[in-house]
Amino acid sequence: MGSGRMVGPGAAGRGPAQEAVAAALERAAAVAHLNAFITLDAEGAGAEPARHDRRGGGARRWCLAVKDNVHVAGLPNTAGTPALAGFVPAADAPVVAALRAAGAIVLGxxxxxELALGVTSGNPTFGAVGNAADPALFAGGSSGGTAAAVASGIVDAGLGTDTGGSVGIPAALNGIYGLRPSAGRYPSAGVTPLSVTRDTPGPMARTLDRLTALDAFVTGRTGAAPPPDRTLRLGLPRHVFTEDLEAPVRAAWEAAVDRLGTARTVWVPVDTGHLVEYDARAGMHLVLGEFAAAFDRYLAGHRVGRSTAEVVDAAADPTVAELLGAAALPTGPAYAGPAALRGAVAERRALQAAYAELFAVNGVDAILAPTVPVCARPLHRNEESLPLNGRDVPTFPTLIRNTSPSATAGLPSVTVPLPVEGSPPVGLQLVGPRGGDRVLLAVAARIDALLRRGEAGGARP
Known part of the structure; x- marks a missing residue:
């Protein structure tokens, strides 16, 4: 929030909703060094609860942070990039409207x-986002500001977007809960696009109960849980997802595996290497193949007054500008033409079939793995690479390694914080079958309870 804009002076009041907003604004000021907000709407957030308090509905109001690529009526929607700084949508995105109807007051x-294409939230225009657990570390991305705002206690809940891990990664690195819903389950209108196939809004919260409630607010769906006395079958990856982990991540993961080996859970080893291979042939090719057309439609449909070329040319992050610029030019090296895009779509279908077979053959309720193979790293270090187990590895593919395959397949995933001692936060990712979001949330609740109680388990597989 340090370099963000504050709209209006804000005000405290006597009603419960006004008090909640005043407390949120005070907390935002106390942790302004995290740079979580681009626009903090003190005036709008202060005025809205006053109306509800007068009608007696203030007790049901709660504060929400919205990523700056999801439309909120009357507030700038920069998508973290200079050329869109003046774009102010006239209407809420449907996902925001649904949360407002459920009592949300948008704080900012x-x-x-930038443009949601990155995993650190090191934004050259609006400043880097600090981690709520340690401001000297990066928050993860691309929804880093939302994760920091939620984890630091500014707001009750947050809304991000996820293309290949942009909800799960910052949720894990900040020690909170996050949900990437099944593809198409949340409305995507009013969201600045990268890939129409892979993009989705997704909520974050400090408790799993609230995360589950947020999902119900957006979708209107409740229920659907495995019987409480049924043993859970948990997929334990044999390949990639549980390999080459940073030491604190490995320690937290191995402790979780031991703790979850109880009479109510059984580990089922599953082969997962082929999932990563399918994703390598589909994931980024979908983004590069879909970006230009999707962005053209978005800019024209919302009458932004900018072209895709103008937005990309003005991008402040050179990596983002180079990648998206080349993707949008038919002569560029990153351009994914029609044939490449058709190939990526075919690989995605094969990936979806592989996941469906894995769930069906093994009968698992969820596939578990660390959300991110590393912990958050220093905020201002070289973001192109980071050290891992004695060598330098590229930052972007390393951080999305465990989140991207299920995201490309359009499957739901939930990130749960693991108990840690003396290290930055570590997240546990649960992936479920497509459309099984409510069951997956219920499975996550049972696993979270086991982890929090620290029940000792049986033998590891």
Missing amino acids: KTNMH
Whole structure:
């Protein structure tokens, strides 16, 4: 929030909703060094609860942070990039409207990795986002500002977007809960696009109960849980997802595996290497193949007054500008033409079939793995690479390694914080079958309870 804009002076009041907003604004000021917000709407957030308090509905109001690529009526929607700084949508995105109807008061728009194409939220225009657990570390991305705002206690809940891990990664690195819903389950209108196939809004919260409630607010769906006395079958990856982990991540993961080996859970080893291979042939090719057309439609449909070329040319992050610029030019090296895009779509279908077979053959309720193979790293270090187990590895593919395959397949995933001692936060990712979001949330609740109680388990597989 440090370099963000504050709209209006804000005000405290006597009603419960006004008090909640005043407390949120005070907390935002106390942790302004995290740079979580691009726009903090003190005036709008203060006026809205006053109306509800007068009608007696203030007790049901709660504060929400919205990533700055999801439309909020009357607030700038920069998508973290200079050329869109003046774009102010006239209407809420449907997902925001649904949360407002459920009592949300939008406190402001949160900082993010430029155009949502990155995993650190080191934004050259609006400043880097600090981690709520340790401001000297990066928050992860691309929804880093939302994660920091939620984890630091500014707001009750947050809304991000996820293309290949942009909800799960910052949720894990900040020690909170996050949900990437099944593809198409949340409305995507009013969201600045990268890939129409892979993009989705997704909620974050400090408790799993609230995360589950947020999902119900957006979708209107409740229920659907495995019987409480049924043993859970948990997929334990044999390949990639549980390999080459940073030491604190490995320690937290191995402790979780031991703790979950109880009479109510059984580990089922599953082969997962082929999932990563399918994703390598589909994931980024979908983004590069879909970006230009999707962005053209978005800019024209919302009458932004900018072209895709103008937005990309003005991008402040050179990596983002180079990648998206080349993707949008038919002569560029990153351009994914029609044939490449058709190939990526075919690989995605094969990936979806592989996941469906894995769930069906093994009968698992969820596939578990660390959300991110590393912990958050220093905020201002070289973001192109980071050290891992004695060598330098590229930052972007390393951080999305465990989140991207299920995201490309359009499957739901939930990130749960693991108990840690003396290290930055570590997240546990649960992936479920497509459309099984409510069951997956219920499975996550049972696993979370086991982890929090620290029940000792049986033998590891």
